[in-house]
Amino acid sequence: MLVLYNFDEIIDRRDTGSLKWHYSDDTIPLWVADMDFKAAQPILDTIEQVAQHGVLGYTKPTAALYESIIEWHGSRYDLRLDKQNILFSPGVVPSLALMMNIFTEVGAAVLVNDPIYTPFMTKVEQNSRKLVTSALKEVEGQYHLDLADIEAKIVEHEVKLYLLCNPHNPGGRVWTRDELEALLSICKKHNVAIVSDEIHQDLTLSGHTFTPFLTLAEGYAHKVVSLTSMTKTFNIAGIKGSMIFAKDEALIKKISQQQHLNDEYELNLFAYTVMQSAYEEGGEWLEQAFAYIETNIDLTLRFLEEHLPDIKVMRPEASYLIWLDCSAYAQDDQTLYDTLRDAEVELSAGIKYGAEGHLKMRLNVACPKALLIEGLNRIHAAFSDVVKES
Ligand SMILES: Cc1ncc(COP(=O)(O)O)c(C=O)c1O
The missing domain is CATH 3.90.1150.10 (Aspartate Aminotransferase, domain 1)
Structure with missing residues (x-):
């Protein structure tokens, strides 16, 4: 049954603990x-069904959940995933932090673009890595990767890891396949790992095409990870939950082991069930x-x-x-x-x-x-x- 949503409805979010609506005035x-x-609606119904069922015990990801993730990414982006390529994580930002330990040692240089979503910078520094930045170039009102600068910085600082934001926050660029291939070839040449934060993937606007970085990574899969989530897409950030995708068996094993060190590999019951209903019915x-x-x-x-x-x-x-x-x-x-x-x-x-x-x-x-x-x-x-x- 088709549900027609009313996005004009103003919902009072004050005094709900909302991060966004934190004011005591009229801001x-x-x-x-x-x-x-x-x-x-299917997400809200799912939460209600879980609550109605009433037993909120330990939960593991089901085969149907994996299937919903595989189907969403395969049908929309031609990103072919198997269950073994998918790990769960409490958030994309925690995963960014985790990636420091997967690809680098303390003191190693990590490259990010400038401007960039703030945690790209803070997670590097908080994890005692060296933050190296490459400014995006503005050409005809849009940001572009400065490939020459990126390569120069990689060489100068012996960069080990590049944190990519694809699509880009805050500039809103959806990097083209050509741009990503050029970036990949530089990273390959200098043996730099790439972690691609793709949390804005499903928010790509008409006329543009999102390219998952992993679809380009054949032959370099041991150095590429992508991070994404249903939370930004479906406006359910308060639910918390995200995924880590990688195509290389040894790499996935290493990430999983790292997650187990702090027991941070599982989501809560609502996150799993909501994720599945979002991908199946959202x-x-x-x-x-x-x-x-x-x-x-x-x-x-x-x-x-x-x-x-x-x-x-x-x-x-x-x-x-x-x-x-x-x-x-x-x-x-x-x-x-x-x-x-x-x-x-x-x-x-x-x-x-x-x-x-x-x-x-x-x-x-x-x-x-x-x-x-x-x-x-x-x-x-x-x-x-x-x-x-x-
Ligand atoms: C590029 C990017 N990555 C990650 C996040 C947050 O991810 P999470 O809430 O899963 O930690 C955001 C939120 O705005 C974002 O814009």
């Missing part, structure tokens, strides 16, 4: 990558959510063009996050952030994503239109009071 949150939409919700989000992206781009043409906007190819260059409106990052906070709207400060995020902001448009429009009006009002730079 509109357009920051963390979390949508203000109810989850897909497609309809995802399609409708994304049709709604695409209209929010268009609305936002039109609004900014009309009212704030001095903001340089990067049109996303994936996700509901829009990367804004606000350098016309501030000279320092704290003032930029505070100007918006004072207007009771919160965006993510670009500087959190690395030096390339200087005077940038990341705007999350995955919310009901009425909230988004009010948020955009507040951004407009905040910047209207600012005397523009240069």
Whole structure:
């Protein structure tokens, strides 16, 4: 039966422990990558069924769960997986941290792009590895990998591991097959392992094609891991749970052993059951959510063009996050952030994503239109009071 979802519904999330809605005032949150939409009905039904059953004992992944993962990735992305290629992990960020011990020793150099989702940098440093960054190049309003710089940094710092964000957060790029192949060939040449965070894979917008890194890794599978999750796709980040994919038997064994050291290889009952129902029955919700989000992206781009043409906007190819260059409106990052906070709207400060995020902001448009429009009006009002730079 077709369910028609109402993404215009405003659901009060205050006082629910929501990370996003943490305010005591009237602020509109357009920051963390979390949508203000109810989850897909099959997911909610599954949670209810589990609760109704009433016994919440130790749980292991079922054959049907593996099948749902294999089918989703095979049919959508031609990523051919077997059960042996799949491990579970409490989150993609914990897996990023785990990968330090799989591919590197303490003190080794790990390369990430700049800008990048913050934990890419913090996990490297917290695990006592050396953080090396390669700035993305902006060409005609989109980020590109600077392959020459990447290779130079790999050689200069003897990089052992490259953490790739595919699709990219915060820039919203969906790296093309050609770009990924070029990157792979550099990493192969210098024996650098690649961990590809693909949590935004299912949020690829129309007109773009997501390429799972593992589909390119034949002959180099012992050095490639991809990390993904149903949580971002289906807006169920509070459920926690993710997957690690690898194609090399010895590598999978090594990762599994590393996970067992801290007993971090299993998910909770709700995560397993929700993951399966999401992959089996969530497609309809995802399609409708994304049709709604695409209209929010268009609305936002039109609004900014009309009212704030001095903001340089990067049109996303994936996700509901829009990367804004606000350098016309501030000279320092704290003032930029505070100007918006004072207007009771919160965006993510670009500087959190690395030096390339200087005077940038990341705007999350995955919310009901009425909230988004009010948020955009507040951004407009905040910047209207600012005397523009240069
Ligand atoms: C690129 C990327 N990786 C990982 C995460 C978080 O993953 P998890 O909640 O599974 O740790 C996010 C959340 O926004 C993200 O954007």
